[in-house]
Amino acid sequence: VKKIAGGVTAPKGFRASGAAAGIKPGSTKLDCALIVCDVDATIAGTFTTNLFKSPAARWSESIAKNGKARAVFINSGNANTCTGAQGREATQKTADAIAQRLGVLSSDVCVCSTGVIGVQLPMERILQGTEHCFAALSATGGGDAARAIMTTDTVPKETAIEVVLSGGPVRIGAMAKGAGMIAPNMATMISVVTTDATITAENLRALLKHAAESSFNRVCIDNDMSTSDTLLCFASGRSGSGSLIPSTADYDAFAAALVAVCQEMAQALVRDGEGATKFVEIQVSGANTDDDAKTLARAIAFSQLVKTAFFGKDPNWGRIACAAGYAGVAFNPDQTSIWIGDVQVMRDGAATAYAEADAAAVMREAAFCIKISVGNGPGTCVFWTSDLSYDYVKINADYRS
Amino acid sequence: VKKIAGGVTAPKGFRASGAAAGIKPGSTKLDCALIVCDVDATIAGTFTTNLFKSPAARWSESIAKNGKARAVFINSGNANTCTGAQGREATQKTADAIAQRLGVLSSDVCVCSTGVIGVQLPMERILQGTEHCFAALSATGGGDAARAIMTTDTVPKETAIEVVLSGGPVRIGAMAKGAGMIAPNMATMISVVTTDATITAENLRALLKHAAESSFNRVCIDNDMSTSDTLLCFASGRSGSGSLIPSTADYDAFAAALVAVCQEMAQALVRDGEGATKFVEIQVSGANTDDDAKTLARAIAFSQLVKTAFFGKDPNWGRIACAAGYAGVAFNPDQTSIWIGDVQVMRDGAATAYAEADAAAVMREAAFCIKISVGNGPGTCVFWTSDLSYDYVKINADYRS
DSSP: OEEOSOGGGSSTTEEEEEEOOOOSTTOOSOOEEEEEEEEEEEEEEEEOOOTTOOHHHHHHHHHHHHTEEEEEEEEESOOOOSBHHHHHHHHHHHHHHHHHHHTSOGGGEEEEEESOSSOOOOHHHHHHHHHHHHHHOBTTTHHHHHHHTOSSOSSOEEEEEEEEETTEEEEEEEEEEOOSSOOSSSOOSEEEEEEOOBOOHHHHHHHHHHHHHTTGGGEESSSOOOSOOEEEEEEOOTTOSOBOOTTSHHHHHHHHHHHHHHHHHHHHHHHTOTTOOOEEEEEEEEESSHHHHHHHHHHHHHOHHHHHHHHTTOOOTHHHHHHHHTSSOOOOGGGOEEEETTEEEEETTEEOOOOHHHHHHHHTSSEEEEEEEOSSOSEEEEEEEEOOOHHHHHHHHHSOO | OEEOSOGGGSSTTEEEEEEOOOOSTTOOSOOEEEEEEEEEEEEEEEEOOOTTOOHHHHHHHHHHHHTEEEEEEEEESOOOOSBHHHHHHHHHHHHHHHHHHHTSOGGGEEEEEESOSSOOOOHHHHHHHHHHHHHHOBTTTHHHHHHHTOSSOSSOEEEEEEEEETTEEEEEEEEEEOOSSOOSSSOOSEEEEEEOOBOOHHHHHHHHHHHHHTTGGGEESSSOOOSOOEEEEEEOOTTOSOBOOTTSHHHHHHHHHHHHHHHHHHHHHHHTOTTOOOEEEEEEEEESSHHHHHHHHHHHHHOHHHHHHHHTTOOOTHHHHHHHHTSSOOOOGGGOEEEETTEEEEETTEEOOOOHHHHHHHHTSSEEEEEEEOSSOSEEEEEEEEOOOHHHHHHHHHSOO
16 A cells, blocks of 8 residues: 555546635635546445435435446535525536536536535536536646635645555545534545445445444544535546455455545544644543444543643543543443553552653643553544644634634 | 522521632632531432542432431532542541531531542541531531632522422522533532421432432533532421422422522523633424433534534524534424524524524623424423633633643
């Protein structure tokens, strides 16, 4: 497995672009992205479970069920959510416009929208955006597409890797956007993964679900699950490396590469979380089951008091214990140990004789680990979270996102 | 029902005091409180469900099961949690010291501790604190006791009312402390209610549970359930107004008064929440059940994005819809309406033609209501929450609480 350039256009068979359509009044930033596959791609997706799921997420979900698509159009600056029948028509019209230009059915065009909730899409600008995106489509357009989907993100998030299988190299590319309303158990805000592997829709669905579970479903920035969360994976089959067959070394290598790409994107969301100054890995072990470990990790990663302590570089580990204690999972507090980096601060439910300065030194780093062992069970989980800073409050109090 | 002065010492049969024992190194504030009943009081309590429940909460919980006690001693500045066998001994020794002075059994003395987690109690100072508290005990000491239990609270919280029953007046007094680690479903941090009513332990337990459910379990400041949460109610029987018998008008009047006192304390916690600049009532209606309504109210009240919008006075109601949508409760988004104060911003799942300035004006008030109706079901819930401000982050990043 090696890193390569190109983001979502690194795999063979994909072109992409970004364009500025002024979807937010007064904005001149890139706000429309288009990814087109030269052939019918096999696709899979995971979507928000929010009841106010956006029309675009519903639309793309129904296409992902078919397992086949040619393109995805994404706008930032407006989530087209809580917009009633007019909002549903807007999604349909967007897909129609792309389909017409491509000469395919509208049901082959996924749509994603992200931004403010409750405002109707400016359809004239969206349609201009689709035109601009078509004009700019290029086999090196992955970077522009990644920039166009940013909202409060401060950096674009994209990656691409090449993994050599028995039949030759296969490439996987990805882009993602955050940076608030990020809570696990539902995919992320919006991420698109492309690959030139050849794989059935059923197998791609299973692999993507597994990858989402160990990546986007293991991060949080705040405690809010968005109405737009969408993870889409397009497989063009253009690598020429042969079909991926379950229970083969090639299949397992591809699956692992897909997990790695999704984890890189998910971690990039946390690193660029709204106001985030810290990237913290929470490692839970000793739980009765992996599910229990995830519930514990999630409680710690979500805790406002834990996250403000991270921001304050304060090794106030009592808050970590407290969050584990209210997670709703059975474990023995008297068998619980906590480490901040390599500094053990709690052993068997009580403080160790650690040096406060050592633990504080770990927390001055931009990225560090918190480990908690809650007993002798086999359950483990790794989870990634950010801190809760002044800037998180500032971004979300001052800015209509 | 009328308001009276005196807090926990307003009911007949109670004395109280506060003292400064320097439990936090360098602190000269009141940090020890004692409430003594002149006779064996009937008692009931509700306690945190955190697995790292403090030794003091465990101790008081076992006494509350007996239904009888004479006193409660409370220290702030140290939660005596995650302190192992030494911590359990510290609670026992504290109860022993009070019991010896009172000439009662240690099992008649409740203990509460609140403050930093994971630090051993300074027992010499605690024992000095018990002495000072005994020396200061007075029938007008309720105010000092309420001040002594404060941690990051900016104001003491106490109340007292008199309700006239058929046999004569009965008084209920209360005090409480917040102001972080406040999340519902477990009582509050620490609150003590006193009354001179005559009531059995079994009935008091039922009434207190009901009162906690409609008060302390309906508030949040952050999303963290403390390890020390304790609500205790002492009934001295000194009113002389006769025993309270279920299914009588007197019983119902007392129950309602107890709810009112607990609600006043719970709301006072929210008003003085860490960094809080807003007091917001969330009214949910139209849910399938009251439990569903509470789950919806809780999701909205907990949402970091909703709370930062409150702080920013930004009528960004999409975040309210979003939080309801991920609450995990079934409802029809297309039958959902939202009001900010009296301004309807969403009708049947989409934006109304409201004037932004009207909704913003509501949110400039220090206290306001958010109403959400999710259908035609009978389920309702009222919940109280604060905003998430810079100062919440500052208090919890800068201060080892």
